Amino acid sequence: MGKRIESIGLDAYYGTFKAIEGVTLTIEPKSVTALIGPSGCGKSTFLRSINRMHEVVPGARVEGKLLLDDEDVYGPGVDATTVRRTIGMVFQRPNPFPTMSIYDNVVAGLKLNGVKKKADLDAACERSLKGANLWNEVKDRLGKPGAGLSGGQQQRLCIARAIAVEPQVLLMDEPCSALDPISTLAIEDLMTELKDRFTIVIVTHNMQQAARVSDRTGFFTIEATGQPGRLVEIDDTQKIFTNPGEKRTEDYITGRFG
């Protein structure tokens, strides 16, 4: 599992506003790629373009090519729901379904896929919660509401929910920005484990986090408000943080702007 993502000249719009322009990059399978950059630079928009969540916003659209192992996600006849089943997503704020138990949250995606057998669901629930390092904390209260967990646990529940459907790619949109340092550490450890199975792309504001967890780092920025965001460069994380190819990247990671 774990597919390659290739973006070729990708533009994304909100109505007439161009949010990102000409993003061309390749994300290798079974790696962690971090996207960093100042607020409003389009890194989240790019992330949401990968699994076609961008177009959920009324008036939003994408131009260009986005290949998942040579198959264009935006090609004719490609169904957004199929794309989203292949590319899982974890959001900035933990968003377990408040009306569902822990168990039902984890298997929600499987039920949408038509899995009905209790044994299959039970197995997937245990496997996913173990995969999200949450099993030991919740195994005795699977029937309790998911919203009753702590913030960090809720976010791991959301990760379990996302990986339960066995996606190829896992997108994480600032997954730790609403969490305390200990919960953040738990999620970062988890990412390192999960990259053996999934291609992971994470948007983060926290440069230390990008340096800790990612193999490669892409830097986005905008020239000015109202301009589209662009990818400045993407390279090995080690190189980006020690010897970036672009002056703007260096200015950003050394804290000179942004």
Next chain:
Amino acid sequence: MSLGALPPVPTDPADVRPGSGDGGPRPASLPLRTSGSGTAEPRGDRVFRGLSVSAGVALLLLIVAIALFLVVRAVPALRADTAGFLSSTGWDPNALPPRFGIVALAFGTVLSSLLALAMALPVALGVALFISHYAPRRIAGPLGYVVDLLAAVPSVVFGLWGISYLNVPLAGVSRFLAEHLGWFPLFARAADDVYTRSLFLASVVLAIMILPIIASLSREVFLQVPATNQEAALALGATRWEMVRTAVLPFARPGVIGATMLGLGRALGETIAVAIVLSPAFVVSLSVLQPNSGNTIAANIALAFAEASATGRGALIASGLVLFVITLLVNVVARAVVSRRREFTGGAL
């Protein structure tokens, strides 16, 4: 805190106000005691609390007063009743001796309201979902406004419209139902082939009346479903309908039940629209397509009150008491249903 030596550094230009942060002299200490009395509650709080407490108490007293009025006025009539109020169906309180029972009226009230609810609820939820989740924004706005407007139409208008426009076409529908599905108890055929002014007509008018109420309230609840929950469902690969089923409907459930109960309450208590369209009879019958197959408590009060004797008025008030109890029961049941899964409501209600 600031002693004049180190002026605080403003972190944001907006924080800089003239006169602040200059380390100038300040009163050494502020007196904690602002009033001479024992309690330190500010006057504004006291006044507001007094107002809200008295409003709450007034409401309770009002309900108790209504219940007391109903009981006190009903008891003499119930004493005079020779038929058994809770067990007989006839209604002849002005006769000598008076004979009346609530069974037929209560049955007709509940049956017509449940029928109305069964017809209105699916349509109302569809309308609400369409406005909140399916319609383009420029259609959703005006449509929502129209629904709210419908909810404000007085019931007498619905009654007049029902009797003058809906009666005849609906009789045709009733005849069709009776001829083809006559085996079903609700659709029993009329011996004289007359299907006008039936309890079915009353139910349809009630359904049209409560539809905008349920739709309007449900739409508000659907719009309150957090976007993050809906995105979570979509990101799992849910289609729009699956997203509605997984994230929207369960979250909105308590609110929708509340809206339904409000609609049912209005249907149970609706007076004039039913009085206008219905050809009443004091019988317990499931044959709702036929005229003279039932009556409702509220409509009966409206029709009979003016010409009732003292005992007759007492009897009508007693029937009002029963309506009061039915509505109360409906609300208690609804509350129980909502709170059964309270820990899973995720903050709604």
